[in-house]
Amino acid sequence: MFCMSRRELALAFAVLAMTTSAVFAHGYEAGSLKIGHPWSRATPAGARVAAGYLTITNTGTEPDRLVGGSFERAGRFEVHEMKVTDGTMTMRELAGGLTIPAGDTVTLAPGGLHIMFQELKNRLSENERVKGTLVFEKAGTVEVEFAVAGMGSKGGKAAQSHDHHHSH
Numbered sequence: 260m261f262c263m264s265r266r267e268l269a270l271a272f273a274v275l276a277m278t279t280s281a282v283f284a285h286g287y288e289a290g291s292l293k294i295g296h297p298w299s300r301a302t303p304a305g306a307r308v309a310a311g312y313l314t315i316t317n318t319g320t321e322p323d324r325l326v327g328g329s330f331e332r333a334g335r336f337e338v339h340e341m342k343v344t345d346g347t348m349t350m351r352e353l354a355g356g357l358t359i360p361a362g363d364t365v366t367l368a369p370g371g372l373h374i375m376f377q378e379l380k381n382r383l384s385e386n387e388r389v390k391g392t393l394v395f396e397k398a399g400t401v402e403v404e405f406a407v408a409g410m411g412s413k414g415g416k417a418a419q420s421h422d423h424h425h426s427h
């Protein structure tokens with residue numbers, strides 16, 4: 260009897276954990292684009308920049324392009340890529356936007372492609388949600404919310420699960 264109830268308790272916790280992560284992962288759809296879990300990281304006081312991460316899946320038959328966007332708490336929104344130049348990791352703006360090929364998923368994640376929120380107005384705190392938009396050449400403007408994770412977060416379970424689509 261005692262063993263049973265402990266097992267039931269464990270099951271209840273497992274269900275609770277799954278429910279929690281399902282709430283944590285959020286997504287949006289616009290035309291043939293699926294936008295997975297936009298997130299950012301808490302910033303230290305005085306920080307002037309923050310980064311945004313998400314996945315974009317194109318289920319359509321034509322490529323689309325992320326050409327811009329906005330972030331309620333920042334003056335500017337830029338799409339950046341990371342490049343190794345002379346052994347040093349640098350980042351630069353993708354001037355022509357970010358192409359989302361038909362039938363593919365593009366992952367913006369720490370250490371790679373990311374959105375740069377420039378001219379941050381005030382610090383981002385863990386667990387808040389910040390409104391923003393993503394502007395695509397074909398799908399148009401999509402309103403999203405960026406979930407703010409803890410400082411140093413690599414994206415948690417929700418973001419990591421998307422990486423499986425993208426191991427090429």
Ligand SMILES: [Cu+2]
Binds near residue numbers: 351374375
């Ligand atoms: Cu950057």
